[in-house]
Amino acid sequence: MPSKALSLLGMARRAGKIAWIEDANLAAIRSGQAKLLLLAGDAGDAVAKKYRNKSKSYGVPIFVIANKNELGRALGTSPRAAITVLDDGFAKRLHELLTIV
Secondary structure (H helix, E strand, O other), X not given: OOHHHHHHHHHHHHOXXXXXXXXXXXXXXXXOOOOEEEEEOOOOHHHHHHHHHHXXXXXXXXXXXXXXXXHHHHHOOOOOOEEEEOOHHHHHHHHHHHHHO
């Protein structure tokens, strides 16, 4: 994952524009607040399936990136399997950074 995208995730966290706890992620997807889902490449099969199914049902774009440790480090938390981006601006920029690669 590009370092610019990781830095942007840290900024989004400080701005309060992401969710990273499973219940909050799923609630954001169901409520339409989630603009983008970032899923760790090493997320467990059951967790990945749950997020993929919810995201597909609610039309939330998904990027499979990094691993759980890298996502956690970007946020300054413990390892994370998934992060939802709640802001259009951050989601758009992350989408741009992640599709350039």
